[in-house]
Amino acid sequence: MTRIWNFSAGPAALPEEVLRQAQEEMLDWQGAGCSVMEMSHRGKEFMSILAQAEADLRELMGIPEQYKVLFLQGGATQQFAQIPMNLLAGRSADYIVTGSWSKKAVKEAQRIGNVRVAATTEDSGFTRLPTAEEIKLDPFAAYLHVCTNETIHGVEIPAERIADTGVPLVADMSSHILSRPVNVEKFGLIYAGAQKNIGPSGVTLVIVHRDLLGMAPLNIPTVMDYAVMAENGSMLNTPPTFGIYIAGLVFQWLKKQGGLTGIDTVNAEKARILYECIDNSGGFYTNPVDPDCRSRMNVPFVLADVALDAPFLAAAKDAGVLGLKGHKSVGGMRASIYNAVSLDAVKALVGFMNDFAKRNG
Numbered sequence: 001m002t003r004i005w006n007f008s009a010g011p012a013a014l015p016e017e018v019l020r021q022a023q024e025e026m027l028d029w030q031g032a033g034c035s036v037m038e039m040s041h042r043g044k045e046f047m048s049i050l051a052q053a054e055a056d057l058r059e060l061m062g063i064p065e066q067y068k069v070l071f072l073q074g075g076a077t078q079q080f081a082q083i084p085m086n087l088l089a090g091r092s093a094d095y096i097v098t099g100s101w102s103k104k105a106v107k108e109a110q111r112i113g114n115v116r117v118a119a120t121t122e123d124s125g126f127t128r129l130p131t132a133e134e135i136k137l138d139p140f141a142a143y144l145h146v147c148t149n150e151t152i153h154g155v156e157i158p159a160e161r162i163a164d165t166g167v168p169l170v171a172d173m174s175s176h177i178l179s180r181p182v183n184v185e186k187f188g189l190i191y192a193g194a195q196k197n198i199g200p201s202g203v204t205l206v207i208v209h210r211d212l213l214g215m216a217p218l219n220i221p222t223v224m225d226y227a228v229m230a231e232n233g234s235m236l237n238t239p240p241t242f243g244i245y246i247a248g249l250v251f252q253w254l255k256k257q258g259g260l261t262g263i264d265t266v267n268a269e270k271a272r273i274l275y276e277c278i279d280n281s282g283g284f285y286t287n288p289v290d291p292d293c294r295s296r297m298n299v300p301f302v303l304a305d306v307a308l309d310a311p312f313l314a315a316a317k318d319a320g321v322l323g324l325k326g327h328k329s330v331g332g333m334r335a336s337i338y339n340a341v342s343l344d345a346v347k348a349l350v351g352f353m354n355d356f357a358k359r360n361g
């Protein structure tokens with residue numbers, strides 16, 4: 001068996017240790033005589049898996065008691081609609097647009113109610129953050145929505161740029177959650193699809209302050225109502241049990257890496273060597289994003305000669321390096337270096353890129 005060096009944007013690499021444990025427990029989870037997929041979600045075995053996953057996540061992120069942790073379905077895309085359904089309450093919400101995903105969030109929210117774009121960096125091709133002067137906030141907004149890591153454009157909002165604006169802050173953290181310490185208390189609601197840093201697709205994590213519960217109008221579907229989901233411990237209906245189990249194993253793996261502080265150090269080094277390779281390539285590779293907001297998880301880059309794109313991808317494949325093709329909307333390349341992508345994997349990528357540039361430059 002040979003495992004690839006996997007730079008896929010998502011679904012993405014999972015820690016090998018986690019996959020091995022899941023494999024070991026596949027036929028018989030800890031003496032239950034069946035796999036996690038085959039047991040009742042209301043039985044004591046699965047209840048213990050869910051409780052442990054939540055406890056480990058709370059410990060990792062330092063989630064205070066006044067926040068509810070929900071394990072939902074529908075992906076981050078469902079949250080684009082579910083957030084305004086629950087939080088707008090007849091008012092308007094502000095959105096800061098720094099890439100394709102926050103732009104999609106606006107479009108979806110507009111189907112539900114009144115939404116304002118408080119700032120957008122689209123004129124730059126989404127390569128920078130808006131300046132403080134460019135952000136026009138509505139002090140009466142129901143909430144302010146940001147995407148703290150734009151997966152396609154590779155723009156990340158550094159923690160120190162998250163300021164208190166006086167309205168609840170809602171953040172799409174799909175592609176960098178758990179990659180660094182975060183002060184949960186700055187946020188009213190944090191959400192993330194699982195398939196990058198948490199586990200398999202099909203689980204969507206929502207961390208929501210209890211003050212934001214119970215604002216939804218009565219006519220929304222019950223599964224879409226955060227308050228109902230919170231009251232039912234994410235179990236109004238059958239939750240994505242196997243995904244939650246794998247997420248729980250990932251949380252335990254992260255604790256062994258020294259938690260978010262530990263993984264932060266590794267992630268910083270991974271990003272440093274990859275951007276250094278790009279910036280020192282004499283223009284063979286370029287990344288267009290302002291250095292103060294370059295993502296540490298998603299590193300888009302282009303080759304100066306587009307005719308080399310196909311040979312680059314073919315040579316990468318031969319070297320066992322996969323998942324580098326950029327998103328169809330922007331082209332070029334992208335290396336996603338999530339938590340489960342090791343420093344060794346990034347070193348292998350950098351080695352390949354340097355070698356390819358030398359042979360073709």
Ligand code: PMP
Pocket residue numbers: 010074075076077078101147149150151152172173174175193194
């Ligand atoms: N937001 C961000 C930042 C994403 O990267 C993605 C998926 N790549 C989404 C939202 C949509 O997620 P999903 O496919 O889980 O609906």
